[in-house]
Amino acid sequence: MPAEFLAISDEVRAAVADGRPVLALESTIFTHGLPRPRNVEVALEAEERVRAAGVVPATIGLVDxxxxxxxxxxEIERLSNDDAVVKVSLRDIxxxxxxxxxxxxxVAATAYLATLAGVRVFSTGxxxxVHRGAETTFDESADLGTLATLPLVVVSAGVKSILDIPLTLERLETLNLAVVGYRTTDYPGFYISDSGYDIEYSVDSPEEIARVVAARDALRIASTLLVANPVAADKQLDPAVHDSVLAEALAAAEAAGISGNETTPFLLDFVQRTTGGASLDVNVEVYRGNVALGAQIAVALTA
Structure with a gap:
């Protein structure tokens, strides 16, 4: 592919060619998800942690x-400090x-580009x-449909609790996206370890995940394996505080007539302000945990 349409760093290209472990990381967490200068600190810390685990980090974004x-x-520092940087999903590339x-x-754009580059594991927050009210608005993230077509492993802490979790789990089933909990059958709700909804299967180790991937690939099932990795219970947002703030946020959005693309940024900002920034701290802890597990899975896949 011409370099103007896809640039792969020499380090990532060599690691993929040699069969060494590589972990994909998204860029929206530092372009849109965290305030400055914490965004740069978290992005560079993630890369350091991945390298310390013997894995090559492949942070993905668009540069010019x-x-x-x-x-x-x-490039990470440049994107992190660019006031004009845009959020790019797959259709926007x-x-x-x-x-x-x-x-x-x-997630959708990062997963697609990672697959083009031959990277097999991706950690995100x-x-x-599926958004609340989707039965009338049909508002659903492009992440789901995209991941249904890509043979990746994606580590996340579930979906944010501002979304409709039971409808999301139903859509994952419809799209043939397998979900396994890491050492749990409680589906996490990002800020909290247990969303209140269960999933059928748990896995106990990166090696077990690698065996699941081997079976999927042998059977030519070209969809992502979703690994739900809950934030540690002592690092989560207090569940009582979470439920109260979420109810307030949803009521405030309805009262303000917020809808469509404005809903998620409004709700996340409301939660952040109302918790005094505690939700941001949880966000960082979630990301750290998922990056650590993703690195271990990348190693297991190349063992």
């Missing part, structure tokens, strides 16, 4: 319109590419899912 797998430190925009890639 070029989809890039394996951003350099300078060609437009952002033609316009030569800087972009933070969502939380997945997109």
């Amino acid at each position: 319109g070029v989809p890039t797998v394996g951003l350099s430190t300078d 060609p437009v952002a590419s033609a316009k030569k925009l800087n972009g933070g890639t969502t 939380g997945l997109g899912g």
